[in-house]
Amino acid sequence: MSHVAAPPPAPSRTAADARIGVVTFPGTLDDRDAARAVRLAGGTPVALWHADADLHDVDAVVLPGGFSYGDYLRAGAISRFAPVMEKVVDAADGGMPVLGICNGFQILAEAHLLPGAMIKNDHRTFVCREQVLAVENVDTAWTHEFRTGETITIPLKNQDGQFVADEHTLDELEGEGRVVFRYVGWNPNGSRRDIAGITNAKGNVVGLMPHPEHAVEVGFGPDGPNGPRTGTDGLRFFSSALNALLHR
Template structure:
């Protein structure tokens, strides 16, 4: 499966996302923010980083990039799209998912190995998990506080659009401990923590078994590949 990873000015984790796709058995395709060409990919990842220095609002200027016209169009037609951290913020700014992000409630940048609960194992990027499964992947952000109005929170909680929830600690003040959400269809998923940083033994979070051995993030990428094979 060919999975595109879009590089924006200020993207940091585009290469790690490409590597994660390769480790999962997919073929990563580098896409460029200034182009209108999706190069025939079958899924798209908007990676983490600080595009445009978080100017205006985190992810806001990137969400207006030329390639985002094609990303929004493809997403609305059902193509799987995963937004990680800054990519999550772009999805919100592009209105592909509900809600928005503000500065962490405690004002500080945070980096930690974060426990999450998979609240919806039926999205295109989570089918390899079991419902309610707890996973640990790294989190690192400054503007990670997910917020939405009461009505929207009620709706996404009711419709199963909350894909991931923080467990143990709410690291940024997100409403309802929400770590990740999906669109109604379940093909577009955004989350603050970084699955691509937990895909290779020796470079992931610590586990009870061994230091840096956590690879819970790999399942995001194998899920979307598996789903494409089944189709």
């Protein structure tokens, strides 16, 4: 007669148990910053490679910024067909939180996980600045720690950052509350209706051009209310996702 031991009590999950994958494509620049942001928010970053055929049991995925495959064809056009992206698309369809930053946003658009596309900035020059954004949707996996209408400041740096979509798609995005971030003060790239970031219908996939992962630690981010380089508004993107994972 076998003695069946009672299962041990389930340990309460902590943020550190949440594994957030950060994908590196050839030409990705900001993967280490994104991984660092995950760590500073209390999570466990997991490095994913573009040629990986599985997601190594991650709970969420960040597609970081850079110039994947040189952006030679179109920004994100070739990355979209990388082996790891097939798994990311499946996981996103299943509800996994996915954040695309800059080049990552372009990849999400090319992969049709988000509508629209990014073309060259209207002023045709590279832009790098501290950008003010209004947070318009706090019901996504990556934004629920913000307040509706709150303005945040995070760095923006891009060449192909002009968000475009047809009028019907833009109306739909606005009508369904899927515009997550809008540029405030100045539209830095000519994006339609000042849109800086959007989400899918479920709210688990978010893409934006500015860089939250560069505003996560005092001393290294944009200027903030407490003085030069004290801005850490980007940290709440990652803590939002970690909390969403803990409470699902």
